[in-house]
Amino acid sequence: MSTTSLPESLISTLPGIYYTDEAIFALEQERIFEQLWFCAARSSDLAGPGSFKTVQIGRESIIVSRNRTGAVRAFYNVCRHRGAKLCTEDSGEIKRAFQCAYHAWTYDLDGALIAAPNLTKMPDVDRSEFGLMRVAVREWLGYVWLCLADEPPSFEQAVMQTVADRLGDLESIEHYDLDNLSVGRRIVYDVKANWKLIVENFMECYHCATIHPELTEVLPEFTDGYAAQYFVGHGAEFGQQIEGFTIDGSPGMDRIPGISDEQDRRYYAITIKPQVFINLVPDHVIFHRMYPVAPDHTIVECDWLYLPAVVESGQDVSLSVELFDRVNRQDFDACERCQPAMSSRVYAGGGVLVPSEHHIGAFHDWVRAQLSDVT
Amino acid sequence: MIRVCPLADLARGEAKRLDLDPAVAIFHTEDGEVLAIDDTCTHQDASLADGWLEGCEVECPLHSSKFDLRTGQVDAPPAKRPVRTHQVTITDGDIYLTIASEQPNAPAGVDVEAGP
Structure with a gap:
């Protein structure tokens, strides 16, 4: 693409080379993953x-x-x-x-x-x-x-504040008592895509109506294309007929006792840069960790966390696991669909972000700032 | 006879290396026995005082050879030759040591400048 000016509705993504280049990936390893929590x-x-x-x-x-x-x-x-x-x-x-x-x-x-x-x-x-x-x-x-940094950034500022900024306050996540939940299921995904494509995908919901039929059934407002991460403190509400965050909308497990009434029947999503995504629903928490291994290769480890009693008693969690497992596979398929085109000559200048994706621009600015020599 | 230290300074489960020539390791077992052997493993130069005390036996920290603290015999390889045991007496709350008179079994390379 040439440097023609874009219509107001659109802003540019990062250039394609950011998703393919070994030198940029090495710089990301050095300046992002080896410096941040x-x-x-x-x-x-x-x-x-x-x-x-x-x-x-x-x-x-x-x-x-x-x-x-x-x-x-x-x-x-x-x-x-x-x-x-x-x-x-x-x-x-x-x-x-x-x-x-x-x-x-x-x-x-x-x-x-x-x-x-x-x-x-x-x-x-x-x-x-x-x-x-x-x-x-x-x-x-x-x-x-x-x-790994010689002088680690403040954990409170870098990690805890990110969560507080997204949810409005820190207490909101403490309600879910993540410390004491048990891992009901862990799935490791081998994704043939750059880690930033996965972050970008997680941050927007413009794709939801197209690739996530099951998720939009449970969270109808996602068909509008505005992700839960677009608004501070907003949780996407379950559809009227939906009883739980499960593949078929059937009831989930026992509700986590600490959550507030406002948090019931809602889905919250948090991105903690550079490699953590958290989803909060009333009866479980889905916690993703990314391990970037190459410019075009990322391992994602995903835990489904439930109340200890749910896991100890051997209750069947598969209906709730299946919902987000399917969402993950749909998302990672989409990321893998993008990866080969990142090196296309027509994507050298990158693509564009529509208004409901404009907040991803802030992520791109952040990446550029991390990699720049300006301290 | 050498005065080592007050018994109170060597807690049960602990060991102390005495920088004699050759070095000696003194152990205070969990059962309250105080026993002394040569500190250097007969397999490779390592301090047995840095090893793992279990009952009346010490395991070398490097290659897991085990020695009986009462007899000096090898309980587990790769060491083949025993360490010497030394007589310990406790008098008025102090540990005293009498060094054995026989020749020690030094590992290869100790006391000699040699390589593989």
Whole structure:
């Protein structure tokens, strides 16, 4: 596209190269995913002392685990000796220490170097100085959030305030008691699309009437094309005949006791940049985490969270899981449909956003600002 | 006989490395026994005082060799040769150590400048 001016109804998207270019992706890894708070794991995935997960954040492999006292710790998955990867499994449980498989440098669950061949002959080696490199950790909403930045941005400002801005206040999400919900289902999606296409898709509902017949049946106002994320504090209301947030509108599970009457029969959606989407409905919470792996490849891990009693009693949650699982597949199919065209010569200048999508422009401005050299 | 430290300074479940030549590890077991062995694993140079004390046995932190603290014998490989045990006495609340007279079993490479 040339630089002809657009009619007022339309604003430009990012140019196509932002969705395909290795150098831009590398910059995003460096400036976005390795700098901001990144939601890495469900707290309950780390059952107790010694249980660990390895997660890829930006270009780094990170070990998340619990120490002796049960506190979450995170470390770069890099031996301080010669750089060998300490943990090669995605998850597991170690008994007492992380040990490098190369020269047996051994670290305790707080990352301190506790043993190495000939270490006693090197009394000048400070065992904490040569411990594993630590990563900042926060636990919130029942998830473990990590930040690789040397000076992490304020979690309150960067993460909690985003939620408060969307819902109007922080109490609104606390009503759902995410800390204490249980994972009823987890589905991992392998999406052949750039992570930004997924964010953009999640932010707008212009597509809802076209690709989400089941969702618009439950949330009729979505046919207007205005996403729940367009208005502060707005939750999309269930249709009159709809009894629950399920594939067929049948009743859901027990309502989460803390939610307010205003939150009943409504659907809220929150995007926490750069990689978290949350959906709140009266009886469950759908929590998405994205892991960008390549310019055209993103893994999305999605948890369906219910009251512990629902999960423990083995109630069938499949009707509610199926609704958003279908929405996810419809969305990710759409993203994968866009990805190949991102490198088309006719998309070099990008596409356009209609008025109900204009708020995505703010996301694009944010991406550009993160990548710019202006500090 | 060497005076080590007050017994009160070595909690149950803890170990202490004495920088003698060769080094000695003193363990205070959960059952309240105080036992001493050579600190250096006979497989590769590692401090057994940094290892994992379980009952009357210590596991080397590097390759999981296990030694019986009472006899010095190897309970689990890869170590093959025993460590020496040293006599411990407690007098007036202090730990005293009498070093064994036999030759220690040093791992390969210790006391000798050698590589693979």
